[in-house]
Amino acid sequence: MNKLLLWQKGLVGFAVAVLLFLYLPIVVLVMFSFNDSKVTSFPLSGFTWHWYQRVLANSQMLTALGNSLYVALFATLISVVVGVLAALALHRYDFPGKRLFQNTLILPLSLPGIVTGIAMLNFYKQIGIPQSLGAVIIGHATALMGIVVSQVLARLERLNPRLLEASADLGVRPIATFWMVTLPSIRSSVIGSALLCFTLSFDEIPVTYFLTGRDVTLPIYIYSTLRRGITPEINAIGTMIVAASILIIIFSVRLLRDRNQ
Protein backbone atom coordinates (compact mmCIF):
# COMPACT_ATOMS: atom_id res chain seq x y z
CA MET A 1 0.00 0.00 0.00
CA ASN A 2 1.19 3.52 -0.77
CA LYS A 3 1.99 5.89 2.01
CA LEU A 4 -1.26 7.34 3.30
CA LEU A 5 -1.82 11.05 3.39
CA LEU A 6 -3.13 12.64 6.56
CA TRP A 7 -6.72 12.94 5.28
CA GLN A 8 -6.61 9.32 4.19
CA LYS A 9 -5.51 8.30 7.67
CA GLY A 10 -8.42 10.28 9.08
CA LEU A 11 -10.79 8.56 6.68
CA VAL A 12 -9.49 5.12 7.60
CA GLY A 13 -9.81 5.90 11.30
CA PHE A 14 -13.35 7.21 10.89
CA ALA A 15 -14.48 4.27 8.76
CA VAL A 16 -12.96 1.71 11.12
CA ALA A 17 -14.71 3.47 14.01
CA VAL A 18 -18.04 3.17 12.17
CA LEU A 19 -17.36 -0.51 11.56
CA LEU A 20 -16.66 -1.07 15.26
CA PHE A 21 -19.77 0.95 16.13
CA LEU A 22 -21.79 -1.62 14.13
CA TYR A 23 -20.56 -4.33 16.49
CA LEU A 24 -20.85 -2.43 19.78
CA PRO A 25 -24.42 -3.58 20.59
CA ILE A 26 -23.68 -7.15 19.55
CA VAL A 27 -20.64 -7.27 21.83
CA VAL A 28 -22.66 -5.77 24.69
CA LEU A 29 -25.43 -8.34 24.14
CA VAL A 30 -23.05 -11.30 24.23
CA MET A 31 -20.97 -9.96 27.11
CA PHE A 32 -23.91 -9.35 29.41
CA SER A 33 -25.53 -12.69 28.63
CA PHE A 34 -22.69 -14.28 30.65
CA ASN A 35 -22.62 -11.61 33.35
CA ASP A 36 -23.67 -12.69 36.81
CA SER A 37 -25.96 -9.74 37.58
CA LYS A 38 -29.55 -8.76 37.02
CA VAL A 39 -28.58 -5.30 35.76
CA THR A 40 -26.62 -4.66 32.59
CA SER A 41 -23.96 -2.33 33.91
CA PHE A 42 -20.22 -2.17 34.55
CA PRO A 43 -18.21 -3.43 36.30
CA LEU A 44 -18.88 -7.01 35.20
CA SER A 45 -19.77 -9.22 38.16
CA GLY A 46 -18.45 -12.57 37.02
CA PHE A 47 -19.17 -15.41 34.64
CA THR A 48 -22.40 -17.40 34.76
CA TRP A 49 -24.47 -19.82 32.67
CA HIS A 50 -27.46 -18.90 34.79
CA TRP A 51 -29.31 -16.89 32.13
CA TYR A 52 -28.95 -19.71 29.62
CA GLN A 53 -30.36 -22.17 32.16
CA ARG A 54 -33.25 -19.77 32.70
CA VAL A 55 -33.92 -19.71 28.94
CA LEU A 56 -33.96 -23.50 28.76
CA ALA A 57 -36.40 -23.60 31.69
CA ASN A 58 -38.68 -20.88 30.27
CA SER A 59 -41.39 -22.85 28.49
CA GLN A 60 -43.15 -19.73 27.13
CA MET A 61 -39.95 -18.54 25.50
CA LEU A 62 -39.22 -21.98 24.04
CA THR A 63 -42.77 -22.26 22.67
CA ALA A 64 -42.35 -18.83 21.06
CA LEU A 65 -39.02 -19.97 19.58
CA GLY A 66 -40.72 -23.09 18.15
CA ASN A 67 -43.51 -20.93 16.67
CA SER A 68 -40.93 -18.64 15.04
CA LEU A 69 -39.10 -21.57 13.46
CA TYR A 70 -42.40 -23.03 12.22
CA VAL A 71 -43.52 -19.71 10.70
CA ALA A 72 -40.15 -18.96 9.12
CA LEU A 73 -39.84 -22.44 7.62
CA PHE A 74 -43.25 -22.48 5.94
CA ALA A 75 -43.16 -18.82 4.90
CA THR A 76 -39.77 -19.45 3.25
CA LEU A 77 -41.02 -22.57 1.46
CA ILE A 78 -44.01 -20.72 -0.01
CA SER A 79 -41.94 -17.64 -0.93
CA VAL A 80 -39.38 -19.76 -2.73
CA VAL A 81 -41.85 -21.91 -4.69
CA VAL A 82 -44.11 -19.04 -5.78
CA GLY A 83 -41.19 -16.60 -6.16
CA VAL A 84 -39.15 -18.91 -8.41
CA LEU A 85 -42.21 -19.51 -10.61
CA ALA A 86 -42.72 -15.74 -10.87
CA ALA A 87 -39.04 -15.15 -11.69
CA LEU A 88 -39.11 -17.81 -14.44
CA ALA A 89 -42.23 -16.26 -15.98
CA LEU A 90 -40.79 -12.73 -15.77
CA HIS A 91 -37.54 -13.91 -17.32
CA ARG A 92 -39.04 -15.87 -20.18
CA TYR A 93 -42.02 -13.83 -21.31
CA ASP A 94 -42.81 -10.23 -22.17
CA PHE A 95 -46.32 -9.31 -21.26
CA PRO A 96 -48.26 -6.12 -20.57
CA GLY A 97 -47.95 -4.93 -16.97
CA LYS A 98 -44.66 -6.76 -16.40
CA ARG A 99 -42.90 -3.79 -14.76
CA LEU A 100 -45.96 -3.02 -12.67
CA PHE A 101 -46.12 -6.61 -11.44
CA GLN A 102 -42.42 -6.57 -10.52
CA ASN A 103 -42.72 -3.27 -8.70
CA THR A 104 -45.77 -4.50 -6.80
CA LEU A 105 -43.95 -7.61 -5.63
CA ILE A 106 -41.04 -5.60 -4.21
CA LEU A 107 -43.25 -2.86 -2.73
CA PRO A 108 -43.54 -4.57 0.71
CA LEU A 109 -39.72 -4.48 0.97
CA SER A 110 -39.47 -0.68 0.83
CA LEU A 111 -42.79 -0.01 2.51
CA PRO A 112 -42.77 0.11 6.32
CA GLY A 113 -43.94 -3.29 7.56
CA ILE A 114 -46.69 -1.71 9.61
CA VAL A 115 -48.60 -0.62 6.47
CA THR A 116 -48.47 -4.13 5.00
CA GLY A 117 -49.50 -5.54 8.38
CA ILE A 118 -52.52 -3.22 8.59
CA ALA A 119 -53.54 -3.97 5.01
CA MET A 120 -53.42 -7.70 5.65
CA LEU A 121 -55.26 -7.38 8.96
CA ASN A 122 -58.09 -5.48 7.23
CA PHE A 123 -58.22 -8.13 4.50
CA TYR A 124 -58.26 -11.13 6.84
CA LYS A 125 -60.95 -9.50 8.94
CA GLN A 126 -63.13 -8.97 5.86
CA ILE A 127 -62.87 -12.51 4.56
CA GLY A 128 -63.04 -14.04 8.02
CA ILE A 129 -59.59 -15.62 8.42
CA PRO A 130 -58.83 -15.61 12.17
CA GLN A 131 -55.59 -14.09 13.44
CA SER A 132 -53.26 -17.06 13.79
CA LEU A 133 -49.81 -18.40 12.96
CA GLY A 134 -51.24 -19.58 9.63
CA ALA A 135 -52.22 -15.99 8.83
CA VAL A 136 -48.69 -14.90 9.78
CA ILE A 137 -47.17 -17.50 7.44
CA ILE A 138 -49.24 -16.27 4.49
CA GLY A 139 -48.39 -12.66 5.37
CA HIS A 140 -44.63 -13.28 5.61
CA ALA A 141 -44.57 -15.40 2.44
CA THR A 142 -46.33 -12.62 0.51
CA ALA A 143 -44.25 -9.78 1.92
CA LEU A 144 -40.90 -11.54 1.40
CA MET A 145 -41.57 -13.00 -2.05
CA GLY A 146 -40.02 -9.93 -3.69
CA ILE A 147 -36.61 -10.95 -2.35
CA VAL A 148 -36.74 -14.35 -4.06
CA VAL A 149 -38.11 -12.87 -7.29
CA SER A 150 -35.47 -10.14 -7.59
CA GLN A 151 -32.50 -12.33 -6.58
CA VAL A 152 -33.46 -15.26 -8.83
CA LEU A 153 -34.40 -12.98 -11.73
CA ALA A 154 -31.02 -11.24 -11.51
CA ARG A 155 -29.31 -14.63 -11.67
CA LEU A 156 -31.50 -15.82 -14.58
CA GLU A 157 -30.58 -12.73 -16.57
CA ARG A 158 -26.90 -13.65 -16.34
CA LEU A 159 -27.64 -17.20 -17.47
CA ASN A 160 -26.47 -18.18 -20.95
CA PRO A 161 -29.69 -18.56 -23.01
CA ARG A 162 -27.89 -20.99 -25.35
CA LEU A 163 -27.93 -23.60 -22.56
CA LEU A 164 -31.71 -23.62 -22.51
CA GLU A 165 -31.90 -23.61 -26.31
CA ALA A 166 -29.46 -26.54 -26.48
CA SER A 167 -31.54 -28.47 -24.01
CA ALA A 168 -34.72 -27.80 -26.02
CA ASP A 169 -32.94 -28.74 -29.28
CA LEU A 170 -31.96 -32.04 -27.72
CA GLY A 171 -35.63 -32.74 -27.20
CA VAL A 172 -35.64 -32.34 -23.42
CA ARG A 173 -39.07 -31.36 -22.13
CA PRO A 174 -39.36 -27.95 -20.43
CA ILE A 175 -39.87 -29.41 -16.95
CA ALA A 176 -36.85 -31.67 -17.29
CA THR A 177 -34.84 -28.70 -18.62
CA PHE A 178 -35.79 -26.81 -15.49
CA TRP A 179 -34.52 -29.58 -13.19
CA MET A 180 -31.39 -30.39 -15.18
CA VAL A 181 -30.27 -27.01 -16.54
CA THR A 182 -32.03 -24.02 -15.00
CA LEU A 183 -32.24 -25.06 -11.37
CA PRO A 184 -28.57 -26.09 -11.02
CA SER A 185 -27.51 -22.71 -12.44
CA ILE A 186 -29.77 -20.61 -10.22
CA ARG A 187 -29.24 -22.83 -7.16
CA SER A 188 -27.06 -20.40 -5.22
CA SER A 189 -29.50 -17.51 -5.69
CA VAL A 190 -32.41 -19.72 -4.60
CA ILE A 191 -30.61 -20.88 -1.46
CA GLY A 192 -29.29 -17.38 -0.73
CA SER A 193 -32.71 -15.75 -1.00
CA ALA A 194 -34.28 -18.59 1.01
CA LEU A 195 -31.81 -18.01 3.84
CA LEU A 196 -32.52 -14.28 3.73
CA CYS A 197 -36.30 -14.90 3.79
CA PHE A 198 -35.90 -17.28 6.69
CA THR A 199 -33.86 -14.80 8.70
CA LEU A 200 -36.21 -11.90 7.98
CA SER A 201 -39.33 -13.94 8.74
CA PHE A 202 -37.79 -15.27 11.95
CA ASP A 203 -37.14 -11.69 13.05
CA GLU A 204 -40.27 -10.01 11.68
CA ILE A 205 -42.36 -7.83 14.03
CA PRO A 206 -44.81 -5.42 12.35
CA VAL A 207 -46.73 -7.88 10.13
CA THR A 208 -46.65 -10.56 12.84
CA TYR A 209 -47.88 -8.10 15.45
CA PHE A 210 -51.12 -7.49 13.53
CA LEU A 211 -51.72 -11.01 12.21
CA THR A 212 -50.93 -13.28 15.10
CA GLY A 213 -53.56 -14.49 17.54
CA ARG A 214 -52.87 -16.07 20.91
CA ASP A 215 -49.69 -17.82 19.73
CA VAL A 216 -46.69 -15.54 19.76
CA THR A 217 -43.42 -15.72 17.86
CA LEU A 218 -40.10 -15.10 19.58
CA PRO A 219 -39.72 -11.44 18.48
CA ILE A 220 -43.26 -10.67 19.65
CA TYR A 221 -42.58 -12.44 22.96
CA ILE A 222 -39.36 -10.48 23.45
CA TYR A 223 -41.04 -7.24 22.36
CA SER A 224 -43.83 -7.61 24.91
CA THR A 225 -41.39 -8.66 27.66
CA LEU A 226 -39.22 -5.62 26.98
CA ARG A 227 -42.06 -3.23 27.53
CA ARG A 228 -42.23 -4.52 31.11
CA GLY A 229 -38.48 -4.40 31.73
CA ILE A 230 -35.16 -5.90 30.84
CA THR A 231 -34.05 -9.36 31.92
CA PRO A 232 -30.65 -10.85 31.06
CA GLU A 233 -32.51 -13.93 29.80
CA ILE A 234 -33.16 -11.95 26.65
CA ASN A 235 -29.41 -11.38 26.30
CA ALA A 236 -28.92 -15.14 26.55
CA ILE A 237 -31.49 -16.12 23.92
CA GLY A 238 -30.30 -13.15 21.85
CA THR A 239 -26.73 -14.45 21.94
CA MET A 240 -27.93 -17.85 20.77
CA ILE A 241 -29.78 -16.21 17.88
CA VAL A 242 -26.72 -14.11 17.00
CA ALA A 243 -24.57 -17.25 16.96
CA ALA A 244 -27.07 -19.05 14.73
CA SER A 245 -27.32 -16.03 12.38
CA ILE A 246 -23.54 -15.85 12.03
CA LEU A 247 -23.38 -19.57 11.25
CA ILE A 248 -26.07 -19.10 8.58
CA ILE A 249 -24.26 -16.19 6.96
CA ILE A 250 -20.88 -17.96 6.96
CA PHE A 251 -22.61 -20.96 5.39
CA SER A 252 -24.24 -18.86 2.67
CA VAL A 253 -21.01 -16.98 1.89
CA ARG A 254 -19.15 -20.30 1.60
CA LEU A 255 -21.86 -21.57 -0.68
CA LEU A 256 -21.65 -18.56 -3.00
CA ARG A 257 -17.86 -18.76 -3.06
CA ASP A 258 -17.91 -22.46 -4.04
CA ARG A 259 -20.28 -21.61 -6.87
CA ASN A 260 -18.02 -18.87 -8.17
CA GLN A 261 -14.91 -21.01 -8.34
Place this chain on the structure above:
Amino acid sequence: MKLDRRNAPGFLALFSLPLIWSLLLLIVPYLIMISVGFWLRKYPTFVPDFQFANYAQIFTDPQYIGVILRTAKIAACVTVLATILGYPLAYLLAFTVRSPGLRNLMYLMVIVPLWVSYLLRAYTWKTILGTNGVLNSFLQSLGLIDAPLDIFLYNQTAMVITLTYIFIPFMVMPIFSSLENIPRNLIEASEDLGIGPFGTFLKVVLPLSWGGILAGATVTFCLTFGDFVAPVLVGGPDGTMIANVLQNQFGAALNWPLGSALATLVLLLVMAILWLSSRLDRTARITL
Protein backbone atom coordinates in the same frame (compact mmCIF):
# COMPACT_ATOMS: atom_id res chain seq x y z
CA MET B 1 -40.03 -13.83 -25.67
CA LYS B 2 -43.20 -12.12 -26.63
CA LEU B 3 -46.36 -13.66 -25.31
CA ASP B 4 -48.51 -15.19 -28.07
CA ARG B 5 -51.07 -17.94 -28.52
CA ARG B 6 -48.44 -20.64 -29.03
CA ASN B 7 -46.56 -20.15 -25.77
CA ALA B 8 -49.57 -19.08 -23.68
CA PRO B 9 -50.03 -22.48 -21.97
CA GLY B 10 -46.43 -22.47 -20.72
CA PHE B 11 -46.79 -18.91 -19.55
CA LEU B 12 -49.99 -19.66 -17.68
CA ALA B 13 -48.47 -22.74 -16.05
CA LEU B 14 -45.65 -20.61 -14.66
CA PHE B 15 -47.45 -17.38 -13.97
CA SER B 16 -50.97 -18.18 -12.76
CA LEU B 17 -49.99 -19.11 -9.20
CA PRO B 18 -47.74 -16.05 -8.60
CA LEU B 19 -50.32 -13.76 -10.23
CA ILE B 20 -53.30 -15.06 -8.24
CA TRP B 21 -51.25 -15.15 -5.05
CA SER B 22 -50.05 -11.57 -5.32
CA LEU B 23 -53.38 -10.20 -6.55
CA LEU B 24 -55.38 -11.86 -3.80
CA LEU B 25 -52.94 -11.60 -0.90
CA LEU B 26 -51.04 -8.40 -1.66
CA ILE B 27 -52.96 -6.05 -3.94
CA VAL B 28 -56.46 -6.78 -2.61
CA PRO B 29 -55.33 -6.20 1.01
CA TYR B 30 -53.87 -2.79 0.11
CA LEU B 31 -57.09 -1.90 -1.75
CA ILE B 32 -59.23 -3.01 1.19
CA MET B 33 -57.12 -0.91 3.55
CA ILE B 34 -57.58 2.11 1.28
CA SER B 35 -61.36 1.60 1.20
CA VAL B 36 -61.65 1.04 4.97
CA GLY B 37 -60.06 4.49 5.26
CA PHE B 38 -63.35 5.91 3.99
CA TRP B 39 -65.51 3.91 6.40
CA LEU B 40 -67.39 5.30 9.34
CA ARG B 41 -66.75 4.37 12.93
CA LYS B 42 -69.91 3.48 14.84
CA TYR B 43 -68.65 2.23 18.16
CA PRO B 44 -68.00 -0.67 18.71
CA THR B 45 -67.96 -1.54 14.99
CA PHE B 46 -67.27 0.13 11.66
CA VAL B 47 -69.73 0.53 8.81
CA PRO B 48 -68.84 0.65 5.12
CA ASP B 49 -69.23 4.16 3.77
CA PHE B 50 -67.58 6.63 1.45
CA GLN B 51 -66.80 9.82 3.32
CA PHE B 52 -63.73 11.86 4.08
CA ALA B 53 -64.21 12.50 7.80
CA ASN B 54 -61.17 10.35 8.70
CA TYR B 55 -58.93 12.36 6.39
CA ALA B 56 -60.49 15.61 7.60
CA GLN B 57 -59.70 14.59 11.16
CA ILE B 58 -56.07 13.78 10.30
CA PHE B 59 -55.54 17.09 8.52
CA THR B 60 -57.32 19.30 11.06
CA ASP B 61 -56.27 17.72 14.35
CA PRO B 62 -52.84 19.25 15.13
CA GLN B 63 -51.95 16.10 17.04
CA TYR B 64 -51.77 14.03 13.85
CA ILE B 65 -49.97 16.66 11.81
CA GLY B 66 -47.50 17.09 14.66
CA VAL B 67 -46.74 13.37 14.71
CA ILE B 68 -46.32 13.22 10.93
CA LEU B 69 -43.91 16.18 10.96
CA ARG B 70 -41.95 14.77 13.90
CA THR B 71 -41.67 11.38 12.19
CA ALA B 72 -40.45 13.05 9.01
CA LYS B 73 -37.91 15.08 11.01
CA ILE B 74 -36.53 12.00 12.76
CA ALA B 75 -36.43 10.00 9.52
CA ALA B 76 -34.57 12.88 7.85
CA CYS B 77 -32.03 13.12 10.69
CA VAL B 78 -31.43 9.37 10.57
CA THR B 79 -31.01 9.46 6.79
CA VAL B 80 -28.47 12.30 6.90
CA LEU B 81 -26.49 10.79 9.79
CA ALA B 82 -26.45 7.30 8.29
CA THR B 83 -25.18 8.80 5.02
CA ILE B 84 -22.42 10.75 6.78
CA LEU B 85 -21.33 7.68 8.74
CA GLY B 86 -21.80 5.17 5.94
CA TYR B 87 -20.16 7.04 3.05
CA PRO B 88 -16.58 7.01 4.37
CA LEU B 89 -16.90 3.31 5.14
CA ALA B 90 -18.11 2.58 1.62
CA TYR B 91 -15.32 4.80 0.23
CA LEU B 92 -12.71 2.98 2.28
CA LEU B 93 -13.97 -0.38 1.02
CA ALA B 94 -14.07 0.72 -2.60
CA PHE B 95 -10.82 2.71 -2.91
CA THR B 96 -8.49 2.49 0.06
CA VAL B 97 -8.53 -1.23 0.77
CA ARG B 98 -6.48 -2.80 -2.01
CA SER B 99 -6.47 -6.47 -1.05
CA PRO B 100 -9.61 -8.28 -2.31
CA GLY B 101 -9.56 -10.65 0.67
CA LEU B 102 -9.60 -7.84 3.21
CA ARG B 103 -12.26 -6.01 1.21
CA ASN B 104 -14.52 -9.08 1.15
CA LEU B 105 -14.03 -9.56 4.87
CA MET B 106 -14.87 -5.93 5.63
CA TYR B 107 -17.89 -5.98 3.34
CA LEU B 108 -19.07 -9.11 5.11
CA MET B 109 -18.58 -7.29 8.44
CA VAL B 110 -20.89 -4.55 7.18
CA ILE B 111 -23.70 -6.91 6.21
CA VAL B 112 -23.49 -9.38 9.11
CA PRO B 113 -25.33 -6.99 11.49
CA LEU B 114 -28.23 -6.93 9.00
CA TRP B 115 -28.67 -10.65 9.52
CA VAL B 116 -28.63 -10.31 13.29
CA SER B 117 -32.09 -9.67 14.68
CA TYR B 118 -33.30 -6.11 14.23
CA LEU B 119 -35.20 -6.28 17.51
CA LEU B 120 -32.15 -7.42 19.48
CA ARG B 121 -29.98 -4.68 18.04
CA ALA B 122 -32.58 -2.05 18.86
CA TYR B 123 -33.14 -3.48 22.32
CA THR B 124 -29.41 -3.49 23.14
CA TRP B 125 -29.39 0.30 22.78
CA LYS B 126 -31.90 0.37 25.62
CA THR B 127 -29.44 -1.48 27.82
CA ILE B 128 -26.58 0.73 26.65
CA LEU B 129 -28.26 4.11 27.12
CA GLY B 130 -30.36 3.36 30.22
CA THR B 131 -29.93 4.98 33.64
CA ASN B 132 -28.35 1.79 35.02
CA GLY B 133 -27.00 1.00 31.60
CA VAL B 134 -23.66 0.29 30.03
CA LEU B 135 -22.82 3.86 29.05
CA ASN B 136 -23.62 5.38 32.44
CA SER B 137 -21.80 2.72 34.41
CA PHE B 138 -18.85 2.93 32.04
CA LEU B 139 -18.61 6.71 32.46
CA GLN B 140 -18.94 6.28 36.23
CA SER B 141 -16.20 3.69 36.38
CA LEU B 142 -13.95 6.09 34.46
CA GLY B 143 -14.81 8.73 37.03
CA LEU B 144 -16.18 11.14 34.42
CA ILE B 145 -19.56 11.40 36.12
CA ASP B 146 -20.57 10.93 39.76
CA ALA B 147 -24.17 9.82 39.38
CA PRO B 148 -25.93 8.12 36.46
CA LEU B 149 -27.41 10.54 33.95
CA ASP B 150 -30.89 9.94 32.61
CA ILE B 151 -30.36 12.13 29.57
CA PHE B 152 -29.37 9.30 27.22
CA LEU B 153 -32.54 7.24 27.07
CA TYR B 154 -36.22 7.91 26.35
CA ASN B 155 -35.85 10.87 24.04
CA GLN B 156 -35.59 11.65 20.36
CA THR B 157 -31.79 11.57 20.39
CA ALA B 158 -31.86 7.96 21.61
CA MET B 159 -34.21 7.09 18.76
CA VAL B 160 -32.01 8.80 16.19
CA ILE B 161 -28.93 6.97 17.53
CA THR B 162 -30.66 3.58 17.49
CA LEU B 163 -32.18 3.98 14.03
CA THR B 164 -28.99 5.46 12.54
CA TYR B 165 -27.10 2.47 13.87
CA ILE B 166 -29.59 0.10 12.26
CA PHE B 167 -29.60 1.78 8.85
CA ILE B 168 -25.85 2.33 8.32
CA PRO B 169 -25.47 -1.00 6.41
CA PHE B 170 -28.44 -0.02 4.20
CA MET B 171 -26.43 3.08 3.19
CA VAL B 172 -23.03 1.40 2.85
CA MET B 173 -24.19 -1.35 0.47
CA PRO B 174 -25.60 0.78 -2.40
CA ILE B 175 -22.92 3.49 -2.04
CA PHE B 176 -20.21 0.84 -2.17
CA SER B 177 -21.58 -0.71 -5.34
CA SER B 178 -21.94 2.70 -7.03
CA LEU B 179 -18.34 3.59 -6.05
CA GLU B 180 -17.10 0.24 -7.29
CA ASN B 181 -18.65 0.90 -10.69
CA ILE B 182 -16.79 4.16 -11.22
CA PRO B 183 -14.21 3.58 -13.99
CA ARG B 184 -10.78 3.97 -12.39
CA ASN B 185 -9.39 5.77 -15.42
CA LEU B 186 -11.80 8.67 -14.79
CA ILE B 187 -10.16 9.22 -11.42
CA GLU B 188 -6.69 8.85 -12.92
CA ALA B 189 -7.60 11.31 -15.68
CA SER B 190 -8.77 13.83 -13.13
CA GLU B 191 -5.53 13.45 -11.17
CA ASP B 192 -3.44 13.69 -14.34
CA LEU B 193 -5.15 16.97 -15.08
CA GLY B 194 -3.73 18.23 -11.81
CA ILE B 195 -6.92 18.25 -9.79
CA GLY B 196 -6.07 17.24 -6.24
CA PRO B 197 -7.62 14.25 -4.48
CA PHE B 198 -10.22 16.39 -2.78
CA GLY B 199 -11.21 18.12 -5.99
CA THR B 200 -11.41 14.76 -7.74
CA PHE B 201 -13.65 13.52 -4.98
CA LEU B 202 -15.99 16.51 -5.27
CA LYS B 203 -16.05 16.67 -9.08
CA VAL B 204 -15.82 13.01 -10.09
CA VAL B 205 -16.43 10.52 -7.29
CA LEU B 206 -19.25 12.20 -5.42
CA PRO B 207 -21.44 12.95 -8.48
CA LEU B 208 -20.94 9.41 -9.78
CA SER B 209 -21.96 7.88 -6.47
CA TRP B 210 -25.13 9.96 -6.30
CA GLY B 211 -27.25 6.99 -7.42
CA GLY B 212 -26.00 4.88 -4.51
CA ILE B 213 -26.60 7.66 -1.98
CA LEU B 214 -30.09 8.16 -3.36
CA ALA B 215 -30.92 4.44 -3.24
CA GLY B 216 -29.68 4.06 0.33
CA ALA B 217 -31.33 7.29 1.50
CA THR B 218 -34.66 6.29 -0.03
CA VAL B 219 -34.77 2.93 1.75
CA THR B 220 -33.53 4.43 5.01
CA PHE B 221 -36.05 7.27 5.00
CA CYS B 222 -39.01 5.07 4.06
CA LEU B 223 -38.28 2.32 6.58
CA THR B 224 -37.43 4.74 9.40
CA PHE B 225 -40.63 6.64 8.71
CA GLY B 226 -42.72 3.58 9.57
CA ASP B 227 -40.67 2.15 12.40
CA PHE B 228 -42.54 1.35 15.57
CA VAL B 229 -40.02 -0.64 17.56
CA ALA B 230 -37.42 2.04 18.30
CA PRO B 231 -39.98 4.55 19.66
CA VAL B 232 -41.41 1.91 21.99
CA LEU B 233 -38.00 0.75 23.22
CA VAL B 234 -35.92 3.92 23.46
CA GLY B 235 -38.27 6.81 22.62
CA GLY B 236 -39.77 8.90 25.37
CA PRO B 237 -42.99 10.82 25.82
CA ASP B 238 -41.94 13.22 23.03
CA GLY B 239 -40.91 10.36 20.78
CA THR B 240 -44.22 9.04 19.48
CA MET B 241 -43.93 8.28 15.79
CA ILE B 242 -46.64 7.73 13.23
CA ALA B 243 -46.39 3.93 13.55
CA ASN B 244 -47.25 4.16 17.26
CA VAL B 245 -50.36 6.18 16.46
CA LEU B 246 -51.29 3.55 13.88
CA GLN B 247 -50.70 0.76 16.37
CA ASN B 248 -52.98 2.52 18.83
CA GLN B 249 -55.83 2.91 16.31
CA PHE B 250 -55.86 -0.86 15.87
CA GLY B 251 -55.42 -1.45 19.60
CA ALA B 252 -56.73 0.62 22.48
CA ALA B 253 -58.29 3.42 20.42
CA LEU B 254 -60.13 0.86 18.26
CA ASN B 255 -60.66 3.10 15.26
CA TRP B 256 -59.76 1.01 12.23
CA PRO B 257 -61.16 3.49 9.67
CA LEU B 258 -58.99 6.31 10.99
CA GLY B 259 -56.01 3.96 11.27
CA SER B 260 -56.53 2.75 7.71
CA ALA B 261 -56.75 6.32 6.43
CA LEU B 262 -53.50 7.16 8.20
CA ALA B 263 -51.82 4.00 6.87
CA THR B 264 -53.02 4.94 3.38
CA LEU B 265 -51.32 8.31 3.78
CA VAL B 266 -48.06 6.58 4.74
CA LEU B 267 -48.46 4.27 1.72
CA LEU B 268 -48.97 7.25 -0.62
CA LEU B 269 -46.07 9.15 0.89
CA VAL B 270 -43.67 6.22 0.53
CA MET B 271 -44.81 5.59 -3.04
CA ALA B 272 -44.32 9.28 -3.84
CA ILE B 273 -40.79 9.14 -2.41
CA LEU B 274 -39.98 5.98 -4.39
CA TRP B 275 -41.27 7.62 -7.57
CA LEU B 276 -39.39 10.86 -6.91
CA SER B 277 -36.23 8.93 -6.17
CA SER B 278 -36.37 7.01 -9.44
CA ARG B 279 -37.04 10.28 -11.32
CA LEU B 280 -34.08 11.99 -9.64
CA ASP B 281 -31.89 9.02 -10.40
CA ARG B 282 -32.82 9.14 -14.08
CA THR B 283 -32.28 12.89 -14.50
CA ALA B 284 -28.93 12.69 -12.69
CA ARG B 285 -27.87 9.93 -15.06
CA ILE B 286 -28.73 11.91 -18.17
CA THR B 287 -26.80 15.01 -17.15
CA LEU B 288 -23.64 13.03 -16.43
